[in-house]
Amino acid sequence: MDLLLDLDGYSIIGTVAFAVSGYLLGVRKHLDLLGVVIVTLLTAIGGGIIRDMLVGRMPMVFLDNTNLVVIALTVLLAWLVRLHKRENEVLTTLFIIADSIGLVAFSLAGAKLGVEFHLNAFGVILLGFVTAVGGGIVRDMMVNDVPFILHKDFYGTVSIVVAALLFVLSRFGWDHLLAVQLVFVAGVALRLLAHWGELSLPKLATQRKGRDN
Amino acid sequence: MDLLLDLDGYSIIGTVAFAVSGYLLGVRKHLDLLGVVIVTLLTAIGGGIIRDMLVGRMPMVFLDNTNLVVIALTVLLAWLVRLHKRENEVLTTLFIIADSIGLVAFSLAGAKLGVEFHLNAFGVILLGFVTAVGGGIVRDMMVNDVPFILHKDFYGTVSIVVAALLFVLSRFGWDHLLAVQLVFVAGVALRLLAHWGELSLPKLATQRKGRDN
């Protein structure tokens, strides 16, 4: 299908970014080689596997090697250039853009699957969300961090917004390629705006510890 | 089916209680809005989703909006009345009763699914258990608490007891509505008794730190 083929292109950029992010975390946490591999794979493809478990189909990555090759090459390259020892503003900027593309592409791919299964809005949004951030959540749970998604403002929210938009489009029969690409661009823009503009969600418990009110 | 329709009524009370419990935890942990939503949904419907993944069917909540509407209204109301800022004995008592009803209703609903799939006792009990407490376990793992179920005496046990009773009843062909309702009442009574009577399970390692024996 055209749409999916197209989003696949973005998904590969996202896979690269997510693999890099998992690799860096694993190295920083002083894991051994296997640990780094596990954390990298969880970040890059864990969400897709959980999504496939939710809808009861064999995980795509068990059948198709594309993403695995992309991840292997990414990690090899990251290791060869000693990425974990660099600190570089251009690199960071590139990474954030690639990560945003991945976030939105994965969210749209997951949501699209939900639309194909005729799920309700919750199902469509959850599949988008899980595809994009599920792997990162499990990774954080494994290394005993509170999942980034519970703290990192406007990351998961972007996933939810673009999945919800796809659901609405599909309900009106407007989910053709151009519309989805518009959602894609808007989603990436929202994420980058949130990152550099420091948007954040309100907290319900606004009082700080140590204050009475 | 009559039984399920009937238990559904209790399940809705349970969904309300579980949603409130997730909401309060999220606020107390100072999560942002999305974090509170995630924690609330996990508590209220996470167990049912895991159960559906175990038996390989599309999660019910992806197809039916009832529980989602109940949760949304509950959280909205909880927020409107600033529930997280109240401390109130009547409220606490009501909450514990509703939570007990949810625990038992969810356990019976999960166990019933296992009976319908002709599972063994373990499968029936596990499905009941996972439906009732699986969401809370994942929630606690996410926010880095040791799951309440590993410490909170006679909570999970109640789930296991009622699911086991349903299994036994079904084996003898006695799982008609009246019998299941008796199990339901007994289960809620056991939970409340355990809560207010401070029943607890024995520990295998009885010696305390700092003692020799």
Add this chain to the structure above:
Amino acid sequence: MDLLLDLDGYSIIGTVAFAVSGYLLGVRKHLDLLGVVIVTLLTAIGGGIIRDMLVGRMPMVFLDNTNLVVIALTVLLAWLVRLHKRENEVLTTLFIIADSIGLVAFSLAGAKLGVEFHLNAFGVILLGFVTAVGGGIVRDMMVNDVPFILHKDFYGTVSIVVAALLFVLSRFGWDHLLAVQLVFVAGVALRLLAHWGELSLPKLATQRKGRDN
């Protein structure tokens, strides 16, 4: 099938070892009776359940009581002999051998399922890995330890190596009983060698905290 029947024998030894390991951890963590049961079951059969969820089939343990009886008898015996209060070199050695047998038998059983489903190398290896260590990972996540697999060198690696070997054998049509048994023996030998010879995987971040380089 001959192969599976045969590996089942080893799997039972492994189930015993994994049940003992879960039991000891639960007692050491001062969990109550239910907590010990949960941790024991997760360690012994959690991996198999996750594997079955991945391939979308009803968990075997919901249909067949064999493993459950083995686990129940194991824990009962462990408790009767107060295993958690003994410290004994012979016992430890026996345990490590049984655990290694379990690790390799579970890995082969999981990988074999992947071969039967015609999965790619990643799918075959992941199913072997998850069957062998998935339950232990979830257990460690529940009790808030960083999963042993991320630190315990050459444990998960053994699982991956034997599953990969089975995949290669199957591709060449060499996965008959004798070849698989050779892989089995080699896998157990590798694990014991790693344990007593203190093999370990390299870390990518070799510098320690507190040093500059």
